[in-house]
Amino acid sequence: MNEANVTPQSPMSAVLERFPGAQRALFRRYHIGGCSSCGFSPSETLVEVCARNGNLPVVEVLAHIESSHESDAKVLISPKELAELLQRDKTVKLVDVRSREEFEAVNIAGSVLLSQPVMQQLMASGSNAEPIVVIDHAGKNGLDAAAYFMGHGLQNIRCLRGGIDAWAQEVDATIRRYKLG
Secondary structure: OOHHHOOOOOEHHHHHHHOOOHHHHHHHHHOOOOOOOOOOOOOOEHHHHHHOOOOOOHHHHHHHHHHHHHHHHHHEEOHHHHHHHHHHOOOOEEEEOOOHHHHHHOOOOOOEEOOHHHHHHHHHHOOOOOOEEEEOOOOOOHHHHHHHHHHOOOOOEEEEOOHHHHHHHHOOOOOOOOOOO
């Protein structure tokens, strides 16, 4: 525990920086942080969040956050690994979860923008045979989408580590990089 100086006294901003999936992990197990009634502020410490949510054992909560982070890491695929996978396996589906404007401005060849029809198609297939790789901008929102799909029974889900930004940096320099305001 205490990886990268995250302690019970750490503000939630530091917890979320070190463990990007912490909010999802907290909501999944403890119903903390998913809505306005159970939310937390970035300056609130982990121990304060635990105290106002039924005096949860902070050591257990931090262990759960770390365990969830390790599980998230297993879902990630590096840009170079994805490039190799795409060469070997033509059934890989690239699902982009960015906004339509971002997708239309720049995307990985062969990817599709997540839309209601695309989601229905993925869910209806019920197949875990074809790999699905979720793409976002910088790797922060893709894990949420991957977790959603896994929570609905799809298991052959990966998430591009670092998103399209890392892809542009490590694999395809012709893709224009951008920052969100």
